Amino acid sequence: MIRIGGLEPFTLSDYPGKVAAVVFTQGCNFRCPFCHNSSLLEIEHHQSQKLSCDDVCNFFRKRKHQLDGIVISGGEPTLQNNLTSFLITLKDMGYFIKLDTNGSNPKALIDLISKRLLDYIAMDVKAPLEKYEILSGTSLPYEKIKQSIKIISESNIEHVFRTTFVPPLLSDEDILSIKSMIPKNSPYIVQPFIKENALDKTLAQP
Numbered sequence: 793m794i795r796i797g798g799l800e801p802f803t804l805s806d807y808p809g810k811v812a813a814v815v816f817t818q819g820c821n822f823r824c825p826f827c828h829n830s831s832l833l834e835i836e837h838h839q840s841q842k843l844s845c846d847d848v849c850n851f852f853r854k855r856k857h858q859l860d861g862i863v864i865s866g867g868e869p870t871l872q873n874n875l876t877s878f879l880i881t882l883k884d885m886g887y888f889i890k891l892d893t894n895g896s897n898p899k900a901l902i903d904l905i906s907k908r909l910l911d912y913i914a915m916d917v918k919a920p921l922e923k924y925e926i927l928s929g930t931s932l933p934y935e936k937i938k939q940s941i942k943i944i945s946e947s948n949i950e951h952v953f954r955t956t957f958v959p960p961l962l963s964d965e966d967i968l969s970i971k972s973m974i975p976k977n978s979p980y981i982v983q984p985f986i987k988e989n990a991l992d993k994t995l996a997q998p
């Protein structure tokens with residue numbers, strides 16, 4: 793079962809070059825202090841039952857003439873047990889699929905890429921590895937982040953790596969350090985931090 797925490801029915805800004813909708817999966821293994829999707833972090837959030845997988849699939853069946861792409865975001869989509877079968881259903885409808893990921897699950901990336909279920913991948917690179925624990929709020933084995941960067945950059949799939957610049961947790965030197973982790977041929981963007989609704993309320997203060 794895919795746990796779905798929300799659906800944005802129309803967006804021109806989340807999938808480059810595509811008219812798309814966004815599916816927000818429920819549950820994340822990170823607790824980034826700057827996260828503004830706090831309602832999507834707990835895997836069992838009670839709101840998650842509002843939308844079933846069937847509801848969402850029926851929505852996309854009806855919208856095929858209006859939408860080109862679907863962004864699978866979260867939360868962290870690769871935590872979902874049935875992500876593969878969900879994406880097969882959406883691909884069979886003819887949609888382009890973009891995955892937003894925190895890069896913590898290289899094994900899932902290999903699986904989805906090998907099954908040709910992804911058309912675009914956006915991976916957040918939160919920090920230089922020595923600061924990852926602070927910026928991700930977890931003590932994941934960060935070797936996985938490096939593995940995911942390698943897998944995505946060598947996948948021949950359109951992709952982007954991106955960092956949210958969160959002062960004072962990140963400095964200009966940190967951004968240069970992150971940039972040095974990204975292969976030269978891969979696009980890399982730095983996004984501004986939006987204070988409103990940040991998980992760490994001390995960051996949200998003016």
Ligand code: SF4
Binds near residue numbers: 824
């Ligand atoms: S990876 Fe971080 S920013 Fe993204 S949903 Fe999880 S906690 Fe929020």
